Amino acid sequence: MELVLREAGFDVKYASYYNTILFPLAVVQRVMQRLKKSNPAQVGTAMPPRLVNAIFRGIFASERHVLGRLPLPFG
Helix, strand or coil: CHHHHHHCCCCCCCCCCCCCCCHHHHHHHHHHHHHCCCCHHHCCCCCCCHHHHHHHHHHHHHHHHCCCCCCCCCC
């Protein structure tokens, strides 16, 4: 993506991933669903319970304090 932006004439000052904290959990969840032979079109589409979703939202939002200060390695 960075190369595409540079080729279009943009000067990229900083680029980083996001969702680094939750990414490993998402990978494990999707692998588990695939191992259970779930419908591939539905893997990763289920909404978690409200409390779990609120916790995930808080974790996801907390990364904004790191972005711009540290490059996140994956996401």
